[in-house]
Amino acid sequence: MKSSVATLTHFPLGRDKNGLATIFDKAVLKNLADIPKEFEWSSEELVQSSQEELHHGLFQVINHGVDLDLIKAAYEEISTVFNLPMSKKLTAQKKPDSLVEYAGAREDRFTSKLPWKETLAFQNDYNKDSKSQVVDFFNTAFGVELQHPGCNLYPACTVDNNLTLGTGPHRDPTGLTFLYQDQVGGLEVFVDNKWKALSYSPDQFIVNVGNTFMALTNGRYKSCLHRVLVNKEMERKSMALFVNPRGGKIVSPPQNLFSKEEPRKYPDFTWKEFRYFPQKYQKTDC
Ligand SMILES: O=C(O)CCC(=O)C(=O)O
Numbered sequence: 613m614k615s616s617v618a619t620l621t622h623f624p625l626g627r628d629k630n631g632l633a634t635i636f637d638k639a640v641l642k643n644l645a646d647i648p649k650e651f652e653w654s655s656e657e658l659v660q661s662s663q664e665e666l667h668h669g670l671f672q673v674i675n676h677g678v679d680l681d682l683i684k685a686a687y688e689e690i691s692t693v694f695n696l697p698m699s700k701k702l703t704a705q706k707k708p709d710s711l712v713e714y715a716g717a718r719e720d721r722f723t724s725k726l727p728w729k730e731t732l733a734f735q736n737d738y739n740k741d742s743k744s745q746v747v748d749f750f751n752t753a754f755g756v757e758l759q760h761p762g763c764n765l766y767p768a769c770t771v772d773n774n775l776t777l778g779t780g781p782h783r784d785p786t787g788l789t790f791l792y793q794d795q796v797g798g799l800e801v802f803v804d805n806k807w808k809a810l811s812y813s814p815d816q817f818i819v820n821v822g823n824t825f826m827a828l829t830n831g832r833y834k835s836c837l838h839r840v841l842v843n844k845e846m847e848r849k850s851m852a853l854f855v856n857p858r859g860g861k862i863v864s865p866p867q868n869l870f871s872k873e874e875p876r877k878y879p880d881f882t883w884k885e886f887r888y889f890p891q892k893y894q895k896t897d898c
């Protein structure tokens with residue numbers, strides 16, 4: 613028998629009683645008989661990418677010095693938050709003066725081809741005591757950098773339609789994205805014209821080159837095309853740290869990275885102008 617929720621007009625999983633908030637509730641999802649059409653990606657998007665030659669722009673990092681117990685504790689915290697009642701989570705929907713933002717299926721940004729996930733984003737300022745080389749680099753290049761941590765929960769997608777994605781193919785607009793995925797796996801990168809799965813390892817961070825870093829290196833580092841598959845049995849959680857320039861800082865590559873033979877590939881831009889462009893046109897949360 614088909615679930616009646618799939619017949620609601622605007623958003624198949626429903627809205628709150630004020631009509632403002634998207635309901636993307638794993639308790640409801642597990643009873644769906646069909647995947648709502650908003651979550652179906654086209655077969656091209658599932659298989660292909662562009663013709664250009666791609667370097668994958670992704671690094672797997674171990675020996676990073678982050679305590680595994682800290683990662684575990686962060687995961688427990690994420691579970692606590694995502695397991696809160698839906699009514700509580702919806703109170704953290706985007707408000708103009710809030711740094712915390714909860715969203716279900718990102719329906720606030722897209723109305724079709726939705727990602728099968730809930731997200732919680734927040735913001736923290738640069739830690740001046742940090743000894744990290746990456747932070748130092750961004751600090752030198754951009755003055756003071758801004759970090760956006762976020763976490764994702766991908767509910768199990770029990771209906772087997774082969775068209776639903778946890779996160780659709782996209783490149784992050786960021787400088788760099790640091791990612792941690794759990795044992796469920798599902799993160800894939802497009803390399804040598806194929807999607808390649810990234811295996812899970814408890815001590816592994818994944819670093820993606822984003823479009824801003826690509827522009828900063830005049831295209832020497834390619835930004836990474838990636839996506840996340842859904843899992844039929846298990847829910848998946850991931851944590852991301854998006855490292856970006858301060859809003860008003862102009863992103864411009866150093867002079868020695870371009871010449872007559874190797875001209876500028878991208879115009880100057882500020883992160884403030886740039887960040888909302890991919891949010892509008894691509895499936896990404898950064
Ligand atoms: O959940 C993940 O592993 C990746 C999420 C992602 O690509 C993003 O938030 O930009």
Ligand SMILES: [Fe+2]
Nearest residue numbers: 783784838896
């Ligand atoms: Fe991403």
